[in-house]
Amino acid sequence: MAIRNLRYDGDEILSKVSREITEIDDKIKELANDMMETMHKYDGVGLAAVQVGVLKRLIVIDLYEEGTQYILINPVIIKEKGEQICDEGCLSYPNQFGKVKRPKEVVVEALDLNGKKVKIKGKDLLAQALSHEIDHLNGKVFVEKVEPGTLETINPNDRKEN
Ligand code: NI
Numbered sequence: 726m727a728i729r730n731l732r733y734d735g736d737e738i739l740s741k742v743s744r745e746i747t748e749i750d751d752k753i754k755e756l757a758n759d760m761m762e763t764m765h766k767y768d769g770v771g772l773a774a775v776q777v778g779v780l781k782r783l784i785v786i787d788l789y790e791e792g793t794q795y796i797l798i799n800p801v802i803i804k805e806k807g808e809q810i811c812d813e814g815c816l817s818y819p820n821q822f823g824k825v826k827r828p829k830e831v832v833v834e835a836l837d838l839n840g841k842k843v844k845i846k847g848k849d850l851l852a853q854a855l856s857h858e859i860d861h862l863n864g865k866v867f868v869e870k871v872e873p874g875t876l877e878t879i880n881p882n883d884r885k886e887n
Contacts, residue, residue: 726755729763729777734818734868743773743780743862746798749840753783757796757838760785769816771854773861776817784858788850795845800835800859802828811853815867820879823871827853 732738746753756779764772764785774783786795807829814822830848833855837843847855857867868876 726758726762728766729759731763731767731816732776732778734821736817738775738778738780739817739861739866740864741775741780742864743775743782746781746783746836749798749836749838753781753798754838756781757783757785761787761794761796764816767816770850771858772816773858775861775864782862784855784862786851786854786858788854793851796838797833797835797843797845798837798840800833800855800862802831802855802859803834804830804832805856806830809849809853810872813853813857813867813871815857817866818868820881821868821876822879823868823876825853825857825867825870826872827856831855833859 756774760772760777763777770788771786774781782799784797784800787793805828809827809829811825811827812822813825829852831852833845835843
């Protein structure tokens with residue numbers, strides 16, 4: 726396992742559409758494990774492969790509670806319900822936060838690392854994370870969806886003092 730380099734604000738790869746994964750080989754498994762490790766290193770709750778420079782439809786999520794770790798291949802939202810306004814950030818936009826409207830509940834279909842079809846029902850933070858990461862696979866980033874006037878830059882040094 727290895728930490729991968731993150732891609733940041735201004736990198737044009739973040740606006741590209743990722744490709745379907747047709748074969749879950751050792752390279753994909755290694756990528757998924759590296760993404761999980763990279764996300765943990767930077768205290769993220771989600772990461773899409775494009776954020777480590779790989780245009781493949783793979784996301785990882787960890788809400789840091791039992792049973793909330795997911796590795797999802799070719800995830801698709803098949804159902805959305807309700808709305809929530811989320812305080813949101815992104816590992817590719819360090820120190821930037823804003824309010825984003827997300828579905829309150831989603832149902833996602835995907836494959837797991839064994840190629841088995843899985844269906845996940847997520848609400849609240851899980852719905853937000855699934856929606857945010859699947860947006861990345863379609864070349865969309867949260868700053869495009871931020872409610873006008875709510876995007877803030879927060880200096881991490883200021884945060885520690887609070
Ligand atoms: Ni993100």
